[in-house]
Amino acid sequence: MLVLIADKFPASGREVLGRLGEVVYRPELSAEQLPAALAETKADILVVRSTVVSETALAASPPLSLVVRAGAGTNTIDTAAASRRGIFVANCPGKNAIAVAELTMGLILALDRRIVDATLELRHGTWNKSKYGKARGLKGQTLGLVGFGMIAREVAVRARAFGLKLLTCAHHPIAPELLEAHGVVQVADLGALLDASDIVSVHVPYSKANHHLIGADQIARMRPGATLIHTSRGGVVDDKALAEAVRSGRLRAGLDVFEGEPAGGQADFKNIAGDVGDIYATPHIGASTEQAESAISDEVVRIIESFVARGIVHHAVNLNERVARYSLVVRHLDRVGVLAGILMALREERVNVQGMSNTIFAGGEAACATITFEQAPSDECLQRLRDHEAILAVELRAART
Known part of the structure; x- marks a missing residue:
């Protein structure tokens, strides 16, 4: 068995995988370079984080039977092509939930107290207490969670400590005991959540169905002075419509993800935060903590160990869910x-x-x-x-x- 790791991955995890077979560590590989690397190594298993895995890449190594996304979202992997070729695609859901929830709360707090702007002025030698000594405060505000998966639940745990009222919406009914445990009320739909929320935080995966789920119409429906937090995936929010709303003074926003964001660790990137002061932004670092990295590494190892030993793929995302008759x-x-x-x-x-x-x-x-x-x-x-x-x-x- 040969495992090709095409993104950064902890040495401790590579060491464990090395006991199962050969490990080729190529974290520098781009999407364009990946097919050649797969063809050269004839890898049985591929591990990626943000690297795009195309149909060409999937076809490059005939023995390839499993692709593991060292994270939650699999929108960068051509799962349809993988299914046609009988290749399992698995992910590590929830292992970075706390890290993303912490950044979400950080963006909410930073926007309310204007921490970034105040810091920048102080760095330039300006003491402006009269300007930054004003904030609404979080207690009593309503936070609307779009989606109620593991990340949203971790946000709810932390938001309650700040005295926020919590709403959520989802495409399906959520178990009453789960809502009660997190102090959250489920509203009828997204529109009802936007109408009632002072802060809206987006926590749904990207898919064709979720493309611009928060589009111009939804942004227009948000309360004047409200805040939009987006730490899920680029494309769920219409960045252009959001920038216009923030530029007009209607909304504020905290973003960790963007449409068309670079795949690599460093690149030039013209984005909507560049010229809109009321957008606070980070370069897709929501899951990037040592704790999350360690948890994801352990889960990747568990998935591969189970697959090699027993042929069982935990968290496979491209299986037919149809119930046999x-x-x-x-x-x-x-x-x-x-x-x-x-x-x-x-x-x-x-x-x-x-x-x-x-x-x-x-x-x-x-x-x-x-x-x-x-x-x-x-x-x-x-x-x-x-x-x-x-x-x-x-x-x-x-x-x-």
């Missing part, structure tokens, strides 16, 4: 050829297997196979299986609708 449960003696015979019988019926697991009982005498599919085999096929000398029981189950 039927499952066949076969208890059988643990002998060579029994499973092959079952699969051959299904093949003769032209039944396409969608999933399969086989569990061995203590002592190694018997096992239980569960096979799922869309089309039910005939009664004759099931009877042939029951008549097999090494098969103990056969049960066909239909999925509940």
